[in-house]
Amino acid sequence: MTMTQPADARSDAADAVLDVRDLRVSFGPGLDAVDGLTLTARRGETVALVGESGCGKTLSALTLSGLLPSGAAVSGSAVLDGLQLVGRREKQWRGLRGSKVSMIFQDAATALNPLMTVGAQIEEVMAIHGTHGRAERRERAVQLLASVGVPDAAHRARNHPHQLSGGMRQRVMIAIALAGSPDLVVADEPTTALDVTVQAQVLTLLRDSTRDAAVLFITHDMGVVAEIADRVVVMYAGKVVESGTVTEVLERPHHPYTVALLASVPDPDTPRVGELPTIPGRVPPLGERGTGCPFRDRCPKAQERCAEAPPLAAVGDTGSVAACWFPEHTAQTDPAEEATP
Ligand SMILES: Nc1ncnc2c1ncn2[C@@H]1O[C@H](COP(=O)(O)OP(=O)(O)OP(=O)(O)O)[C@@H](O)[C@H]1O
Ligand code: SF4
Ligand SMILES: [Mg+2]
CATH class of the missing domain: 3.40.50.300 (P-loop containing nucleotide triphosphate hydrolases)
Incomplete structure (x- = not known):
């Protein structure tokens, strides 16, 4: 040694x-x-x-x-x-x-905001860190959800966290983590x-x-x-x-x-x-x-x-x-x- x-x-x-x-x-x-x-x-x-x-x-x-x-x-x-x-x-x-830097936690159920749709939570990260307009943010949020394997992403983007399964919520967390391109x-x-x-x-x-x-x-x-x-x-x-x-x-x-x-x-x-x-x-x-x-x-x-x-x-x-x-x-x-x- x-x-x-x-x-x-x-x-x-x-x-x-x-x-x-x-x-x-x-x-x-x-x-x-x-x-x-x-x-x-x-x-x-x-x-x-x-x-x-x-x-x-x-x-x-x-x-x-x-x-x-x-x-x-x-x-x-x-x-x-x-x-x-x-x-x-x-x-x-x-x-x-x-x-x-962004963080993905073990428990998506508590890490996500229960009062906001998941799409809005992704858009929020883009709004803070990006210069995109609102329509563009909405479109990109749906694309991001689709890219992390959320089926029917345009519809799911309008869901609140409690309407999704544990696996889907964790995918949403990954989408949020990636939304600002860390x-x-x-x-x-x-x-x-x-x-x-x-x-x-x-x-x-x-x-x-x-x-x-x-x-x-x-x-x-x-x-x-x-x-x-x-x-x-x-x-x-x-x-x-x-x-x-x-x-x-x-x-x-x-x-x-x-x-x-x-x-x-x-x-x-x-x-x-x-x-x-x-x-x-x-x-x-x-x-x-x-x-x-x-x-x-x-x-x-x-x-x-x-x-x-x-x-x-x-x-x-x-x-x-x-x-x-x-x-x-x-x-x-x-x-x-x-x-x-
Ligand atoms: N706020 C705190 N005040 C005092 N000690 C703390 C605090 N947070 C964590 N510790 C102590 O620091 C050590 C490391 O904790 P940490 O949470 O980083 O462990 P971990 O490796 O993530 O464990 P686990 O696998 O259980 O999540 C532990 O001994 C813990 O008791
Ligand atoms: S106690 Fe075990 S791990 Fe630690 S130095 Fe000795 S042999 Fe290595
Ligand atoms: Mg730990």
Whole structure:
């Protein structure tokens, strides 16, 4: 393992539309809910942010959308198309949301305005960010609804959210997110509430309709990652523990936490009897994270050295990085094995 800067951060930064470096979200001393997030994304690329509940995924997303709760202090850097997002005031964010960055939430039922027709909600985004006339906005809203797979779009545009199914509402959310042609779409578990068939349709749609934007796709489901992502960033207890291309991370995971996450994905070819394997233990809550490797209480490979925090470092020669003293799938031998005659 070489102690270098994250390889993928360096090599991709030049053509990245989103460049996040050492982003931190803190609720006070020792309460860093996001503890050094580094990632890049190019246009047309989907980067999945993965981890169990409480790992800091949503707070990362809210930081990039300027929607953090009060009391959260942000440091580090997040540059989107040359624009520094960290440190912006709410007033400045209002001009950016929709046109630079837009967010798709898990629950379209609460994210949409129940009192407005869905067409009007799409037109509203266009009115704020575009120069189109009213008739043109109306026509484009219908086109956009049709392009996200809403049948009979002209009629549906006049519906209120409660008149649509969950899958249709989520398509409307995607249409709203795309209405201002943003550079970055942040999608926080956008298909978790949908049944499996609709989920697959919405994932395909999201992928096809975001060719001009970078997408940060948040999920706890490695099965979904395989469907949608180009690259993967795995978070644990606020920290990035592994990142790399989807092929590399899914086929040759280096961090024991990634290995454990992948082991809990159902195999579609083998109908499972009983519960899925889950990772024993839980993510340490904020305030109980201490020093050392954050995964060591749950890690089957933990050793004495893990009391010291492992740095994020290049593993192998594929551009993946991982924060582990004893990563899997590397030519490197464990120091413990080296000591054995
Ligand atoms: N407003 C807040 N005040 C204090 N702590 C918070 C606040 N919001 C979130 N946290 C804490 O920050 C950590 C990360 O939360 P976050 O919502 O980002 O997790 P997540 O990875 O999105 O989890 P999930 O998969 O459940 O959505 C958690 O420990 C959470 O308890
Ligand atoms: S550093 Fe140690 S405890 Fe942490 S993931 Fe690697 S082997 Fe496990
Ligand atoms: Mg969340």
